[in-house]
Amino acid sequence: MLNLPLNQIATAIYGKVNATEEELASNILGVITDSRLHSTEKNPLFFALQGPVHNGHHFIADLITKGVRYFVISDKKFISNDAAFILVSDTTKALQQLAAYVRQQFNYPVVGITGSNGKTIAKEWLYDLLEHDLKIVRNPKSYNSQVGVPLSVLLMDRSYELGIFEAGISQPGEMQNLEKVIQPELGILTNIGDAHQEFFTSVEQKLDEKLLLFRNAKKLVCRIDDPIVESTVKAFCHANNVEPVFWSTKNKKTAIHFEVEKKATNTELVARYKAKKYSFEIPFNDESAIENACHCFAAIVALEKDPERFLSRFRQLQQVAMRLEIKQGNHQNILINDYYNSDLNSLSIALSVLMQQAGEKQEKVIILSDIQQTGLPLPELYSRVNNLLKKWRIDRLVGIGKDISANREQFKINSEFYRDILDFESRFSRYSIQNSAILIKGARQFRFERISGLLQQKAHQTVLEISLNALVHNLNIFRGLLKPKTKIMVMVKAFSYGSGDVEIARLLQFQKVDYLAVAVADEGVQLRKAGIHLPIIVMNPERDSFQNMFDHRLEPNLYSTDLVKEFVDAISTTNILEFPVHLKIDTGMNRLGLKTDAEISTSVGLLTNSNRVKLHSVFSHLAGSDDENLDDYTREQFERFEQFTKFIAERIPYSFDRHILNSAGIERFPNKQFEMVRLGIGLYGVSQTGLPLENIGTLKSTVSQVKTIQSGETVGYNRKGEVKDESKIAIVPIGYADGIDRKLGNKNGTAFINSKTVPIIGNICMDMLMLDVSAVKVEAGDRVELFGPNITVTEVAEKAGTIPYEILTGISQRVKRVYLQE
Numbered sequence: 001m002l003n004l005p006l007n008q009i010a011t012a013i014y015g016k017v018n019a020t021e022e023e024l025a026s027n028i029l030g031v032i033t034d035s036r037l038h039s040t041e042k043n044p045l046f047f048a049l050q051g052p053v054h055n056g057h058h059f060i061a062d063l064i065t066k067g068v069r070y071f072v073i074s075d076k077k078f079i080s081n082d083a084a085f086i087l088v089s090d091t092t093k094a095l096q097q098l099a100a101y102v103r104q105q106f107n108y109p110v111v112g113i114t115g116s117n118g119k120t121i122a123k124e125w126l127y128d129l130l131e132h133d134l135k136i137v138r139n140p141k142s143y144n145s146q147v148g149v150p151l152s153v154l155l156m157d158r159s160y161e162l163g164i165f166e167a168g169i170s171q172p173g174e175m176q177n178l179e180k181v182i183q184p185e186l187g188i189l190t191n192i193g194d195a196h197q198e199f200f201t202s203v204e205q206k207l208d209e210k211l212l213l214f215r216n217a218k219k220l221v222c223r224i225d226d227p228i229v230e231s232t233v234k235a236f237c238h239a240n241n242v243e244p245v246f247w248s249t250k251n252k253k254t255a256i257h258f259e260v261e262k263k264a265t266n267t268e269l270v271a272r273y274k275a276k277k278y279s280f281e282i283p284f285n286d287e288s289a290i291e292n293a294c295h296c297f298a299a300i301v302a303l304e305k306d307p308e309r310f311l312s313r314f315r316q317l318q319q320v321a322m323r324l325e326i327k328q329g330n331h332q333n334i335l336i337n338d339y340y341n342s343d344l345n346s347l348s349i350a351l352s353v354l355m356q357q358a359g360e361k362q363e364k365v366i367i368l369s370d371i372q373q374t375g376l377p378l379p380e381l382y383s384r385v386n387n388l389l390k391k392w393r394i395d396r397l398v399g400i401g402k403d404i405s406a407n408r409e410q411f412k413i414n415s416e417f418y419r420d421i422l423d424f425e426s427r428f429s430r431y432s433i434q435n436s437a438i439l440i441k442g443a444r445q446f447r448f449e450r451i452s453g454l455l456q457q458k459a460h461q462t463v464l465e466i467s468l469n470a471l472v473h474n475l476n477i478f479r480g481l482l483k484p485k486t487k488i489m490v491m492v493k494a495f496s497y498g499s500g501d502v503e504i505a506r507l508l509q510f511q512k513v514d515y516l517a518v519a520v521a522d523e524g525v526q527l528r529k530a531g532i533h534l535p536i537i538v539m540n541p542e543r544d545s546f547q548n549m550f551d552h553r554l555e556p557n558l559y560s561t562d563l564v565k566e567f568v569d570a571i572s573t574t575n576i577l578e579f580p581v582h583l584k585i586d587t588g589m590n591r592l593g594l595k596t597d598a599e600i601s602t603s604v605g606l607l608t609n610s611n612r613v614k615l616h617s618v619f620s621h622l623a624g625s626d627d628e629n630l631d632d633y634t635r636e637q638f639e640r641f642e643q644f645t646k647f648i649a650e651r652i653p654y655s656f657d658r659h660i661l662n663s664a665g666i667e668r669f670p671n672k673q674f675e676m677v678r679l680g681i682g683l684y685g686v687s688q689t690g691l692p693l694e695n696i697g698t699l700k701s702t703v704s705q706v707k708t709i710q711s712g713e714t715v716g717y718n719r720k721g722e723v724k725d726e727s728k729i730a731i732v733p734i735g736y737a738d739g740i741d742r743k744l745g746n747k748n749g750t751a752f753i754n755s756k757t758v759p760i761i762g763n764i765c766m767d768m769l770m771l772d773v774s775a776v777k778v779e780a781g782d783r784v785e786l787f788g789p790n791i792t793v794t795e796v797a798e799k800a801g802t803i804p805y806e807i808l809t810g811i812s813q814r815v816k817r818v819y820l821q822e
Contacts, residue, residue, distance in 0.1 A: 252272075625688075662678050698785060716764075741764075
């Protein structure tokens with residue numbers, strides 16, 4: 001872990017210092033780049049990173065008030081006498097320089113891993129195989145970016161004996177920065193696929209860029225079954241004097257040759273190396289798992305370890321859950337599952353998610369396994385864990401493992417301890433935790449997924465996975481189109497377009513959006529009860545809901561003169577002053593809204609004559625912002641909106657916000673941002689102009705049964721699914737009651753299974769549908785994608801003759817939502 005005086009850091013990053021002598025001598029014990037994680041490090045140094053959307057400099061004043069005193073900045077106007085500052089030209093580059101400096105202080109071996117696919121799996125499996133022999137430092141999760149890699153390398157200290165770091169790049173010019181940070185002695189090149197290919201002119205260019213990580217390495221592990229990879233990597237190794245450790249499943253002349261025999265649920269491998277034969281087994285049979293296992297075997301050879309000692313450990317390899325899962329638990333609990341690893345840094349990350357998702361009135365509980373591979377004496381380690389839990393205001397600890405139990409005296413919060421998972425299952429009462437946010441955090445060998453199974457609310461085979469990282473990515477893409485002062489209102493009505501309300505709202509609150517919008521007051525009340533304190537506008541307020549709106553400070557959209565009068569009359573009987581309200585103007589959508597000068601004048605008069613209300617915004621809705629054929633009409637709407645808002649501004653003695661742009665409008669008419677915009681479908685991954693948005697939702701199910709039917713037989717109701725040849729049919733437990741449109745039946749719609757797209761055959765039933773899987777090897781239990789990364793929501797909507805909104809909002813709430821976060 002970092003432990004350097006500030007003046008030494010300033011020298012390492014070539015910075016200009018603005019600090020006292022006492023501050024220069026202060027030891028810095030951690031680095032942070034996210035202002036929300038200021039409490040995770042003791043005596044931290046904040047790097048004010050700048051990107052296309054966020055500027056870390058804007059959070060400096062807030063961090064100073066919270067006690068942070070040391071900053072690396074690139075804009076000298078933020079220097080003050082309230083803290084110590086190091087001024088550099090580029091804060092991201094400075095972070096990388098500091099990590100490179102720290103890396104040079106240690107001479108134990110470091111493994112560098114890159115490729116298009118498999119980096120994290122290879123890193124984690126190699127760690128699992130070697131952890132009983134060596135103390136290892138590695139990236140938390142998939143921290144493999146230009147920022148993630150230096151933060152990972154800064155975890156190095158003298159207690160470790162091996163480093164394993166993965167590096168990911170998305171465009172040319174990035175890897176040379178990461179090579180200076182990692183400086184690997186041994187390299188592993190994993191599968192080269194299509195990820196981020198849009199930024200490279202060819203696969204060869206991407207391969208050349210990735211190989212830069214290994215230009216000063218001693219050895220390189222690589223599979224050479226692909227001719228392009230073989231020729232390129234051989235030339236690279238020769239030119240850079242790197243010893244190749246090549247392996248193959250085809251070429252018996254490589255250093256290591258593998259023979260592969262797939263079974264139903266596992267794979268038997270035989271590795272031939274230096275005239276010796278090594279037989280081992282992995283509990284997987286997919287190609288990617290086989291390849292990653294072979295990479296790990298080759299790395300063990302390259303590290304000059306005896307492969308024989310590790311063969312039995314391959315059988316114990318587990319799936320790597322690379323993302324946190326957030327799901328509903330029983331007894332009004334929220335579960336945050338993290339079975340990835342258990343170390344101090346990943347614990348800090350998981351605790352930040354717990355804080356983000358916990359409601360204000362929810363108890364915060366952590367179920368925690370032994371912390372491993374820290375190199376610290378156990379009393380000191382668990383004292384640090386206790387301090388971390390106290391900083392994040394954790395209410396209750398459930399510790400599982402012999403080490404954490406033996407050090408129970410270090411914990412000063414409400415705690416209970418169990419020897420192992422069996423002890424927990426036999427003695428723990430699931431009813432003892434209610435209305436809580438529960439973080440389940442443990443190393444993979446503790447099998448904490450069993451705990452999640454005890455506490456989760458639903459266990460259906462069909463789930464809608466929501467990527468919170470993708471949602472934040474999409475939010476930032478739209479933020480990048482806006483002026484810095486433009487506010488963002490996010491539409492979370494209709495269960496956040498089917499994605500879930502409370503979890504999405506909590507994330508948006510954490511991301512500091514300005515407003516949320518719901519359809520009816522009940523939706524807003526639910527958010528308030530979950531601890532959402534952002535301003536919330538109710539788009540369709542009902543007269544019977546006014547008292548609820550007063551009680552929970554939900555702001556009404558007043559769209560008619562009658563509604564304005566009724567709301568003003570209702571609030572006049574209270575003691576409330578300046579309650580925020582919003583006026584909707586109809587500029588041509590011809591739905592809700594004030595349409596005439598007389599309606600607007602009367603409504604404004606009612607508002608100005610009462611001190612009980614205050615107009616916060618005036619808005620309108622575009623009828624065809626996504627259709628360039630309607631652009632003239634859209635411009636007419638803009639003109640009418642500006643006329644109406646000018647008319648209102650002349651009669652209101654204070655300023656108010658204006659907003660008319662929806663998602664498509666933000667993309668196509670950014671010059672009409674006014675003071676605020678409304679982001680809806682774009683947040684959920686649908687773009688009108690080809691923005692690089694990410695899919696946030698994946699609807700998945702599982703094959704219940706596979707059967708063979710003969711020529712002339714039919715599938716499903718009304719015998720619509722007739723087959724001409726012998727066919728294999730997979731039955732999947734999802735139907736129109738779950739939100740699958742019946743128009744997708746009879747080979748109109750498709751599903752994705754085992755890397756193949758297959759047609760839906762026959763009529764879709766209430767609770768199931770059938771797939772023609774004749775061309776694919778499929779077994780009961782195989783996963784099925786209905787939409788997601790391989791079948792877009794837009795494609796599904798086109799086949800159903802509708803729009804993406806309907807597909808997303810139509811997914812039934814009986815389908816379990818699982819939220820994933822890196």
